[in-house]
Amino acid sequence: MTILLGCIADDFTGATDLANTLVRQGMRTVQYFSPPDNDVVVPEADAIVIALKSRTNPVEEAITQSLDALQWLQKAGAAQFFFKYCSTFDSTPKGNIGPVAEALLAALKEDFTIACPAFPENGRTICYGYLFVGDKLLSESGMENHPLTPMTDASLVRVLDAQTKYSVGLVDHRTVAAGPEAVRAGFDTLRSEGHRHAIVDALSDDDLFTIGTACAHLKLVTGGSGVALGLPENFRRAGKLFAGTVADQLPAVPGLSAVLSGSCSQATLGQVAAMQRSRPSFQLDPSKLAAGEDQAAEALAWAVPLLADGPVLIYASAAPDDVRAAQDKLGREAAGALLEAAMAKIANGLVAAGVRRLVVAGGETSGAVVQALGVDGIRIGPQIDPGVPWTTTMGTTTMGSTTMGGTELALALKSGNFGVEDFFLKALDCAP
Ligand code: ADP
Secondary structure, eight states: OOOSEEEEESSHHHHHHHHHHHHHTTOOEEEESSOOOTTOOOOSOSEEEEEOOOSSSOHHHHHHHHHHHHHHHHHTTOSEEEEEOOTTOOOOTTOSHHHHHHHHHHHHTOOOEEEEOOBGGGTEEEETTEEEETTEEGGGTTGGGOSSSOOOOOBHHHHHHHHOSSEEEEEOHHHHHTOHHHHHHHHHHHHHTTEEEEEEOBSSHHHHHHHHHHTTTOSEEEEOSGGGGGHHHHHHHTTOSOTTOOOOOOOOOOSEEEEEEOOOSHHHHHHHHHHHTTSOEEEOOHHHHHTTOOHHHHHHHHHGGGGGGSOEEEEOOOOHHHHHHHHHHHOHHHHHHHHHHHHHHHHHHHHHTTEEEEEEEOHHHHHHHHHHTTOOEEEEEEEEETTEEEEEEESOOEETTEEOTTOOOEEEEEOTTOSOTTHHHHHHHTOO
């Protein structure tokens, strides 16, 4: 097996977002949740994404994990590498993006890369190196209050410069608008001036395609899923990627359906309310879990007899005031951990009862569910809504301690703010 593009993502649902972009541009893509063991048979693919959880880890840990992933991708034959992070950067001046990018450059014996988190379709644009969310500077968008990665400076040049040993330059929008040759010349100028990183402006998908074309010769590209838009065409132009490839085909996965929601993001709250209008639902309560009530068993006893009539919803999602009250009482991490453990147990129980199509809302929640189900890797299929594809599991899935010997599950893993209001039933309507 020889892959073309090897990708390392610093979180879970972000990895799936990148994989979704690559599939839509014609690359057959699979995603693993850690570098696969040597005995794992990797299916034919043009791109592989290794999803790490390295965004807020101690920097040395993030570097080690990223270098391990790089080494595996190099062995798999990748010719180019992509380091994926969030379109709102989600990395303070002490963050991991710069150090990981420099470690990857050093391992590849390269001295230049770009940093471009722009995702215009979702309102993230970069102008003169400043990141905007819609019409607001990143630092005035609400991201300045993020609990883990507060973004108080919208200048990506300054933020990345504070993270890196080497200096950071800018390829501004006038250069991007002049086309790929101009952007390539911009890279050469910055490199000759001793810059090792370039923030690149992008206001539209056209800009991202231009930047992608200009990056054909770079061993390492870093950014959001948007800047990956333009990379597959480079492989086609070079005759390495077949133009007629059908990249989003998944095997059929018949079986019962369910939705698990642990996300409290605005979009998810609307999606939970929408599904409740037509399907039965069960709410988990962190206080009851903390008091020792086995809510996972209660939820399963409630759900299993209903499954034959159609999908059910089990959710922890709650409005901000309720979440705050639970966090004040139990602690932020403890409340999250209790709910994630319950969701994990419920996911196992649902699969044991015949559920094969599962929609999960929430990045951390998806992580807990995928881990509980023992999923090593997923094949990426068609998009449901921007940033969220259907996927099917590959290889062995363990259910608790029981090995299911290759039983495939269809999973839709949705990060908090993605998806239209009727996302849950819309997704199940088009499940593989
Ligand atoms: P998102 O993608 O929207 O950020 P995540 O699943 O990543 O969603 O994070 C949501 C976190 O909030 C999880 O740890 C989840 O267990 C926790 N959570 C969910 N519901 C509640 C609640 N009612 N009270 C407190 N924490 C909650």
